[in-house]
Amino acid sequence: MRSASSALSRPLANAFLAGAVLVALLPLLLVVINAFKPHAAVVANPLSLPASLGPDNFVRAWSGGKFSIAIVNSLLLSGTTVMVTLACASLAAFALARRKIAGWQFITVYFLCATTVPIQLFLFPLYFIYAKLGILGNFAGTALILSAINLPISIFLLRAYVLSIPQELDDAAFMDGATPFQTFRHVILPLMRPGLITVAIIVFLNSWNEFLITSTFQKGRDNITMTLGYLSMNGTYATDQGALMAGAFILIAPVIVLFLVLQRFFISGMTAGAVKG
Amino acid sequence: MAALTFRSVGKTFGDTEVIRSVDLDVDDGEFVVFVGPSGCGKSTLLRMLAGLENTTSGTIAIDGRDVTGMLPIERGVAMVFQSYALYPHMTVEDNIGFGLRIAGVPKAERQRQVRAAAEILQLTPYLQRKPKALSGGQRQRVAIGRAIVKSPKIFLFDEPLSNLDAELRVQMRLEIAALHQRLGATMIYVTHDQVEAMTLADKIVVLRGGRVEQVGRPIELYEDPDNLFVAGFIGSPKMNFLSATVLSVTGKVAEVDVPGLGETPVFIALRGVAAPGQPVTLGFRPERAAIDPEGSIAATARTVEQLGSVSYVYADGVAGASVTIEERGHSDLRPGEAFRFSLDATGLFLFDADGKRL
Amino acid sequence: MKRLSVRTYHALFVTPALVLSIAIVLLPALLTFGAAFSNWDGVSAPSFAGLNNFSSLFADPVFWTAIANNSLWTVIFLTIPMGIALLAASLLMRRQRASAAFQAIFLLPYVLSPVANAMIWQNIILSPVSGLLGFVSKNVLPLQSPLTQPETALYAVAAVDIWHFWGYLTVVFFAAMRQTPEEQLEAALLENASGWQVFRFVTLPNILPTLGLMLVLVTIFSFLTFDYIYLITQGGPARATEMLSTYAYKFAFTSFQVGKAAAVALVMCFFGLIASVVYVRISRASLEL
Numbered sequence: 065m066r067s068a069s070s071a072l073s074r075p076l077a078n079a080f081l082a083g084a085v086l087v088a089l090l091p092l093l094l095v096v097i098n099a100f101k102p103h104a105a106v107v108a109n110p111l112s113l114p115a116s117l118g119p120d121n122f123v124r125a126w127s128g129g130k131f132s133i134a135i136v137n138s139l140l141l142s143g144t145t146v147m148v149t150l151a152c153a154s155l156a157a158f159a160l161a162r163r164k165i166a167g168w169q170f171i172t173v174y175f176l177c178a179t180t181v182p183i184q185l186f187l188f189p190l191y192f193i194y195a196k197l198g199i200l201g202n203f204a205g206t207a208l209i210l211s212a213i214n215l216p217i218s219i220f221l222l223r224a225y226v227l228s229i230p231q232e233l234d235d236a237a238f239m240d241g242a243t244p245f246q247t248f249r250h251v252i253l254p255l256m257r258p259g260l261i262t263v264a265i266i267v268f269l270n271s272w273n274e275f276l277i278t279s280t281f282q283k284g285r286d287n288i289t290m291t292l293g294y295l296s297m298n299g300t301y302a303t304d305q306g307a308l309m310a311g312a313f314i315l316i317a318p319v320i321v322l323f324l325v326l327q328r329f330f331i332s333g334m335t336a337g338a339v340k341g
Numbered sequence: 342m343a344a345l346t347f348r349s350v351g352k353t354f355g356d357t358e359v360i361r362s363v364d365l366d367v368d369d370g371e372f373v374v375f376v377g378p379s380g381c382g383k384s385t386l387l388r389m390l391a392g393l394e395n396t397t398s399g400t401i402a403i404d405g406r407d408v409t410g411m412l413p414i415e416r417g418v419a420m421v422f423q424s425y426a427l428y429p430h431m432t433v434e435d436n437i438g439f440g441l442r443i444a445g446v447p448k449a450e451r452q453r454q455v456r457a458a459a460e461i462l463q464l465t466p467y468l469q470r471k472p473k474a475l476s477g478g479q480r481q482r483v484a485i486g487r488a489i490v491k492s493p494k495i496f497l498f499d500e501p502l503s504n505l506d507a508e509l510r511v512q513m514r515l516e517i518a519a520l521h522q523r524l525g526a527t528m529i530y531v532t533h534d535q536v537e538a539m540t541l542a543d544k545i546v547v548l549r550g551g552r553v554e555q556v557g558r559p560i561e562l563y564e565d566p567d568n569l570f571v572a573g574f575i576g577s578p579k580m581n582f583l584s585a586t587v588l589s590v591t592g593k594v595a596e597v598d599v600p601g602l603g604e605t606p607v608f609i610a611l612r613g614v615a616a617p618g619q620p621v622t623l624g625f626r627p628e629r630a631a632i633d634p635e636g637s638i639a640a641t642a643r644t645v646e647q648l649g650s651v652s653y654v655y656a657d658g659v660a661g662a663s664v665t666i667e668e669r670g671h672s673d674l675r676p677g678e679a680f681r682f683s684l685d686a687t688g689l690f691l692f693d694a695d696g697k698r699l
Numbered sequence: 700m701k702r703l704s705v706r707t708y709h710a711l712f713v714t715p716a717l718v719l720s721i722a723i724v725l726l727p728a729l730l731t732f733g734a735a736f737s738n739w740d741g742v743s744a745p746s747f748a749g750l751n752n753f754s755s756l757f758a759d760p761v762f763w764t765a766i767a768n769n770s771l772w773t774v775i776f777l778t779i780p781m782g783i784a785l786l787a788a789s790l791l792m793r794r795q796r797a798s799a800a801f802q803a804i805f806l807l808p809y810v811l812s813p814v815a816n817a818m819i820w821q822n823i824i825l826s827p828v829s830g831l832l833g834f835v836s837k838n839v840l841p842l843q844s845p846l847t848q849p850e851t852a853l854y855a856v857a858a859v860d861i862w863h864f865w866g867y868l869t870v871v872f873f874a875a876m877r878q879t880p881e882e883q884l885e886a887a888l889l890e891n892a893s894g895w896q897v898f899r900f901v902t903l904p905n906i907l908p909t910l911g912l913m914l915v916l917v918t919i920f921s922f923l924t925f926d927y928i929y930l931i932t933q934g935g936p937a938r939a940t941e942m943l944s945t946y947a948y949k950f951a952f953t954s955f956q957v958g959k960a961a962a963v964a965l966v967m968c969f970f971g972l973i974a975s976v977v978y979v980r981i982s983r984a985s986l987e988l
Contacts, residue, residue: 073894077790081801084787088804088866091816094823094831107829148719156716159709166706171713173979178720180916180975181728182923184944184964188951189730190723192741212723215716235393236426240440240487241414244708250439254430273812275926280952291814295930298818305829308822315815323810327803330810334867335874412702 095316098309106305121310128301129311133286134293137203138272141282141289144207145271146264149214153263156215157222158252162234179216183276191280201287209281210271218263221336225259226252262333265326269319290315344369344527345390345495350399352389352551359385361551362399367529367544372521375531376538377548377574383531384499386548390529391420391497403494414444419488420497424504425480427472427487433459434468437486458490461523477505481513485520498530502537514540535575539563547571569696572624578653581630581664585623585691587615595691595699599623601662602684605637609689613699621699622692627653627667629688632674636683640664642674656680734961741957752962762963764938765946768853769970772942773921775854777914780861784868785910789898791873802873805866813863817930820859821846849939852932856940860927868913875909876902915978922970943967 098106099121100114126132159165160172190209191200199205229252237247253260271278278289288296294311301308323330345367352360360382367373375383388394390401392413400409408416427436435442438455446454459465462482472480481501488496498517502510518541521528532538538545539559547554547562547570555567559575566572572580583601590596595615597607607623615621632654640656643663652672658664666682674680691699703711735752739745756762787805791798808816827833827844836842845855879902887897903910925944928934934941934949943963951960 077793080786081790081794084783085801085804087862088808091819091824091862092807095819098823103829106823107833110823110829110831110834152716152719155712159712162709164706164709165713171717175716175720176979177975178724180919180971180978181724182919182964182968182971184923184925184947185731185968186724186727188741188947188957188960188964189734190727191951192957193727193730195741208719209723212719215720219716230424230426232422232424232426233428236420236422236428236487237439238393238705239391239413239418239420241412241443242439243702244705244712246443248712250443251428269810273810273814275813275930291812294818295814298821302822302828305822308818312815312819316811319811320807323807324803327806331802331806331870331874335871 092316092320095309095312098306099313100310101306103303103305106309121306122314124304124307125297125311125314128297128304128307129290129293129314130285130288130296131290131293131311131314134288134290137282137287138289138291141203141207141210141278142268142271144204145210145214146267148207148211149218149267150260150264152211153215153218154222154253154256154260155248157219157226157256158248160219161223161226162231175216175219179220183213187276187280194281201282201284203282203287206277206281207271209277210274211267213277214267214270218267221263221266221333222256222259224336225256229255258329261326262329262336265322265329266333269323269330272319344371344404345529346400346402347386347390348400348402350386350389350396350401352385352394352397359551360389360397363551363553365546365553365556367527370525370527372518372528372530372541372543373546374538374542374544375529375546375548376533376535377554379533381548382551383533383546383548385551387420387497387499387529387531390495391418392416393420414440417494418497419491419493419495420499421481421484421488421501423500425472425484425501427480427483429472432469432471433464433475433483433486436472436483437464437490440487440491454490455486458486461489461520462486478509478513481505482516485517489524494527496524496526496528498528500532501530502532503534517541536577539575545575547574566690567698569622569624569692569698572690572692572698576626578627578665578667580624580626580690583623583658583662583664585621587617587619587621587691589617590615597621597623597691600660601658601664602638603659607684607689608686609691610687611691611699613697615691615693615699620694622696624690624692625684625688627665629685630664630666630682631685632666632668632672632680633683634681636681638682638684640680640682642676642678642680644676645672645674647671731961731964734958735965737958739957739961740955741951742955745958748958752958756959756962756966761938761941761946765941765943766966768940769922769924769942769967771853772857772924773918775857776861776864776917776921780865780868781913781917783861783865784872787865787869788872788876789894789902791869792876792902798873802866802870805869807866808863809867811863813926813930816863817859817927820862821931825855846932847936849937852936852939856927856931859931860924863927871909871913872906875906879905912978915974918974919971919978922967 094110097113098110100117101112105112105115160168194200194205233251234247237251242250273291275291279292282289282292294315297308297311347363347365350360350363351358363386375386377383385394389396392411396409400407402408403416403418428439431439434455437458438451441451441454455468456465459468462485464479464482464486467475467479472483475483484501501517502513505513514537530541542559544556545559545562546556549570555562555571562571562575566575569582573582583599585597585599588596588598588606590611593611595609595611597609599607609623638658640658642654642656644655646653646655650670652668652670654666654668654672654674656664656666693699734745736748736750737745738748791801794801822829824830825832825844825846827836832842832844845851883901884897887901892900923944924942925948928940928942929945929948932940934945943966947960947963947967950956950963
């Protein structure tokens with residue numbers, strides 16, 4: 065009975081998965097093939113393969129998206145966000161996992177609530193505070209916001225790693241004369257390295273891709289990020305679809321490579337909060 | 342001068358008293374074992390001595406110096422943990438040398454001391470390995486090496502053998518004893534295993550409910566327990582206990598009626614005072630009873646354990662009493678077989694209703 | 700020199716994170732509460748407005764359109780991506796060796812930025828001039844761009860967002876399904892259970908906590924959804940895709956009615972809060988608080 069039904073369902077299942085793969089990849093494949101085609105060829109048939117693999121579209125896209133400025137800003141913004149988040153979250157994760165401070169329960173619940181707090185709940189006053197302080201467009205200021213948003217989830221990810229490190233190691237380090245900071249630096253931090261890598265990747269991608277905060281706070285020509293630079297091409301390059309697709313290619317190719325290389329960390333971090341294991 | 346003294350040392354967690362007024366003197370070079378059932382406070386007391394737990398009341402002094410509020414490194418103690426607590430990301434060399442590194446000892450000097458410690462423990466070939474690549478016994482030695490390299494006044498061991506299998510446990514027990522002889526340092530050792538306590542200790546401290554029940558040499562505790570708890574905790578198989586009533590007291594000898602041993606009264610030398618009519622507990626160790634066809638006491642064998650050199654006969658006496666008897670060599674008794682036995686009058690103990698030795 | 704106590708150290712460790720979060724999130728959030736009851740343009744001094752912001756919102760039909768749109772969005776996201784992801788994840792369970800490759804492919808859209816995804820769909824798929832849709836329209840059968848029609852715009856944007864999001868759910872569900880004890884699956888197979896029966900009686904009960912959590916999170920995020928709407932339609936055409944988030948954003952940064960924006964934000968959070976309370980209750984147990 066079983067073999068009969070599975071003989072029937074197996075092709076259906078394969079068809080579904082194949083369809084899912086096609087749906088996931090088709091728009092990205094269209095980006096790749098049209099990034100090398102002139103506008104007329106795109107309009108004529110977006111499915112046709114490019115006649116040649118010239119870099120013309122990429123050159124126009126690079127200047128059109130102001131990517132020379134944007135890539136520096138994006139790296140500064142995302143890099144700073146990762147550093148600030150890792151520093152704050154790893155220390156807090158250690159303290160919260162060890163439960164030595166009064167009120168650790170209260171602080172843990174606070175960060176738990178913060179994991180789902182909507183950006184809109186603090187966005188508007190924060191914008192006008194930043195405006196008043198004159199730090200709109202300042203990548204460090206924006207990085208602090210992105211760090212604050214990424215903090216709670218990072219803390220809980222890293223906290224799970226600290227919990228897997230036996231308390232006796234802290235005791236041993238204490239017996240060895242280490243201060244709690246030395247314990248953190250020499251024992252805890254090296255042992256949560258896979259967690260740090262996971263958090264770094266997730267936070268980096270989050271801030272590289274982020275739209276609401278970045279578009280609101282990184283105002284001004286000199287402050288644009290990769291995504292904002294590309295977005296600025298939207299209207300003006302409607303008649304140069306080849307360049308638009310080349311821009312998309314420039315934007316997504318590094319992310320895809322990064323993701324494929326480090327997907328193990330990425331997937332473990334993404335599913336950690338949602339799946340008990 | 343005592344190497345270590347506890348004076349009315351106490352600790353409370355919230356409202357719970359976990360250590361109650363402990364007084365103890367340890368001589369220089371002594372091997373002292375804290376023993377007791379789980380939850381008796383032995384590990385807590387050790388951690389208080391280490392400086393890992395704070396002390397609520399009383400004072401702890403090492404070499405006459407009050408160390409009660411001090412950090413572990415200031416106390417001159419080193420600890421071997423139950424799980425070894427080796428740093429998994431460091432090599433054996435770095436594990437042993439971590440304390441020296443924190444203390445700012447220059448690298449060359451550090452290396453010299455680590456190698457000296459490794460030499461003692463035969464760890465030299467493994468210095469560049471990570472703990473994961475070591476056997477249980479080797480990890481144990483690294484943990485000890487980490488303590489040795491600090492040249493502490495006192496070594497602390499927190500159930501160091503409980504993670505090892507039976508064979509390795511015996512071997513490491515011997516190694517620790519040899520190490521103690523070699524270093525001549527004061528060692529405090531916590532275990533729940535009374536065999537470890539008996540074999541290793543110069544002095545045993547029996548703890549129960551955060552209180553010291555008795556302190557003494559292993560043989561003293563075995564042959565002259567202060568109370569029912571110590572009598573029952575030390576020795577394997579356990580001492581036999583039978584309820585009894587004092588019939589009369591003549592000088593330092595009590596005549597006791599023990600229903601479980603039949604109608605013949607038993608005479609016991611007293612250490613303290615007993616009164617006629619007093620309900621008491623009679624205790625005797627399994628080897629103080631002998632199977633004897635002429636014996637005055639009747640029993641029926643329930644189970645017979647043959648260990649080769651000795652046999653243990655678990656038997657039902659009269660009036661629902663249960664006794665264990667040790668027989669040298671092989672036992673001919675079969676389960677269900679009736680037999681008679683006699684008691685060695687010099688191996689009997691009497692305890693009052695509160696468990697205090699009479 | 701007296702060394703700091705262990706507690707002091709640990710308190711110092713948690714301080715940077717706490718200060719950052721309080722400064723960026725908590726204090727401005729409290730200001731949002733204040734602003735919701737004020738007239739404020741973001742620059743000059745605010746004045747107390749009582750419930751005026753709320754009453755003018757409730758009188759605004761656009762507000763109710765946005766509520767309806769957010770609700771529809773929630774229903775769509777609680778069903779379609781959930782169903783696709785559950786199906787895809789359970790099919791991956793039978794293909795353990797290929798599952799890593801499938802997961803990577805399914806996740807690709809999720810790791811790309813909304814800006815890139817939105818522009819790709821707008822230009823190369825849904826554009827009537829340069830997109831796949833235009834190509835089909837010119838050569839096979841005439842189609843109108845769904846983004847320009849009020850009846851279809853919301854579904855079209857939702858389709859783009861689902862395309863971006865469903866892979867995440869699939870990977871999460873797959874990870875949860877993998878935790879199903881092997882013996883349970885084997886026992887079910889020994890009893891000749893069909894694929895559906897295995898799912899219904901073995902897999903589903905095991906992933907129920909994860910499923911519940913995802914339902915809660917999807918509900919929260921559906922009431923906050925912003926990126927794809929703002930990037931693709933900005934709430935149009937004719938308010939057909941207006942959401943509470945875009946509605947609030949326009950108040951704050953187009954007409955500088957920050958008080959009203961704050962009031963909308965509070966309404967959004969109210970929906971999120973209901974789901975959050977459930978979420979915290981679920982998580983509390985697993986965090987051993």
